Amino acid sequence: MGGTWNNINTPNQMKTNMLRIAIVSLIATIVTAAPLQGIAQDTKKEKPATAEKQEPAKAQKKDARIPFHGKLAAVDKKAKTITVGERTFQVTSDSKLSKGGKPATLDDAVVGEEVGGNYLKGDDGKMNAKTVRFGPKPEATAKKSGDAKKGKEKQTPSPPN
Secondary structure, three states: OOOOHHHHHHHHHHHHHHHHHHHHHHHHHHHHHHHHHHHHHHHHHHHHHHHHHHHHHHHHOOOOOOEEEEEEEEOOOOOOOOEEOOEEEEEEEEEEEEEEEEEHHHHOOOOOEEEEEEEEOOOOEEEEEEEEEEEHHHHHHHHHHHHHHHHHHHOOOOOOO
């Protein structure tokens, strides 16, 4: 029996073993967490780069054309503007005007007529028209005439067999 009691740790040996386990655990935690801290720091460095990437996207949105549609309220040929509802659009040399699917000028505009198109906001705050369509959409008139043809086809009886 005397030999089995030699394997029992004394209180000092137990304290020493617990201290060793604590130190090894602490070192393991530090070694494991150190790379994660480096990754976290790299992520912080990438955020400003991401913000820089978003700035060109905002610039692209600034150049995005904004649609408009409504009744033509006024035309000012001298100032080269058209008013749709309560908004006034500047017609520039870059503006493409059309009526019935064909090129048009401000002389072709009729107050009260349907008008649509798109514009860009200028740095000066003006709404610069890029495209302006006077009258109904050409596709709308083509669809209506296509529907009329289909209607006629349905009314004609098919020949008997």
